[in-house]
Amino acid sequence: MQPLTTTPADLPGFAHVYSGKVRDLYAPLDPSSGEPRTDQLLLVASDRLSAFDFVLDSPIPDKGAVLTQLSLWWFEQLADLVPNHVVSADVPAPVAGRAVLVRRLEMLPVECVARAYLTGGGLREYQADGRVSGMTLPEGLVDGSRLPEPVFTPSTKAPQGEHDQPMSYAAVESAVGPTLAARARDLTVRILMRGNEIAADRGILIADTKVEFGADGDDLVLADEVLTPDSSRFWPADQWEPGHTQPSFDKEFVREWLTSAASGWDRSSGEAPPPLPDEVVERTRAKYVEAFERLTGRTFTT
Numbered sequence: 001m002q003p004l005t006t007t008p009a010d011l012p013g014f015a016h017v018y019s020g021k022v023r024d025l026y027a028p029l030d031p032s033s034g035e036p037r038t039d040q041l042l043l044v045a046s047d048r049l050s051a052f053d054f055v056l057d058s059p060i061p062d063k064g065a066v067l068t069q070l071s072l073w074w075f076e077q078l079a080d081l082v083p084n085h086v087v088s089a090d091v092p093a094p095v096a097g098r099a100v101l102v103r104r105l106e107m108l109p110v111e112c113v114a115r116a117y118l119t120g121g122g123l124r125e126y127q128a129d130g131r132v133s134g135m136t137l138p139e140g141l142v143d144g145s146r147l148p149e150p151v152f153t154p155s156t157k158a159p160q161g162e163h164d165q166p167m168s169y170a171a172v173e174s175a176v177g178p179t180l181a182a183r184a185r186d187l188t189v190r191i192l193m194r195g196n197e198i199a200a201d202r203g204i205l206i207a208d209t210k211v212e213f214g215a216d217g218d219d220l221v222l223a224d225e226v227l228t229p230d231s232s233r234f235w236p237a238d239q240w241e242p243g244h245t246q247p248s249f250d251k252e253f254v255r256e257w258l259t260s261a262a263s264g265w266d267r268s269s270g271e272a273p274p275p276l277p278d279e280v281v282e283r284t285r286a287k288y289v290e291a292f293e294r295l296t297g298r299t300f301t302t
């Protein structure tokens with residue numbers, strides 16, 4: 001396993017429980033017993049950046065705060081569609097702005113993905129047999145095509161380091177039951193549609209998104225992060241041109257530099273990528289801030 005480039009913070013009053021590629025999870029400690037609470041979690045977004053399946057050595061300053069603030073804003077925009085897991089954004093000083101205290105939920109064992117445009121794994125399925133997640137799509141679609149309507153393309157939750165596998169809708173029904181499966185599908189699609197309605201005016205296309213739900217009896221609660229560049233593909237609307245890979249709104253400078261001769265890195269070598277030049281770090285930070293400011297209409301401040 002690669003070492004994490006920004007180490008999870010030591011947070012008094014919290015026990016570190018888990019770290020993903022770019023985020024860290026803590027349990028609040030009960031002040032009386034000192035035991036971890038089982039009803040809440042602290043979700044901390046780090047400044048780590050992943051590219052080409054590697055966590056890079058160069059953190060992107062403020063990335064965790066920008067994504068946390070964007071996710072909190074989206075939860076508000078979506079509040080009439082779905083309740084969410086947020087308890088409070090009042091968090092310890094060392095993680096101020098980039099952490100959220102949340103309700104600990106029984107998570108559905110499914111990555112809920114919706115696609116409005118065809119690319120990535122969905123495109124590969126379509127090229128194989130004209131279908132995505134068992135649904136037949138029109139002929140003639142290419143990388144970046146807008147779909148006639150957004151589709152639900154669930155996947156399995158793969159263990160860390162492995163890739164999620166596409167899952168049929170029937171498999172989701174078997175895993176969570178038909179009622180929750182239908183609710184997860186409808187909500188995932190509506191979240192992406194609402195996201196694109198809002199983003200359309202602001203120069204960003206949201207090609208696809210992955211959301212996570214917790215169950216509260218027969219009701220679903222939106223958890224984790226939502227409609228961020230880490231959970232979704234953001235594309236610059238003015239550069240959208242079906243027929244080739246679209247530039248990423250946030251990671252384009254990183255990908256361009258890492259695959260250029262200047263980086264000296266050979267993607268096929270299996271070696272870790274080198275640290276990013278300061279200019280690439282700064283331009284990438286500016287893209288995250290730009291996404292936040294365009295979408296929310298607010299100024300990003302730390």
Ligand code: Q0Z
Nearest residue numbers: 018019020023024025085103104105224
């Ligand atoms: C989210 C993740 C990581 C951050 C578990 N409300 C919830 N209840 C129960 N579990 C979760 C949540 Cl959000 C949960 N993740 C993904 C991993 C840092 C988020 F290391 N895992």
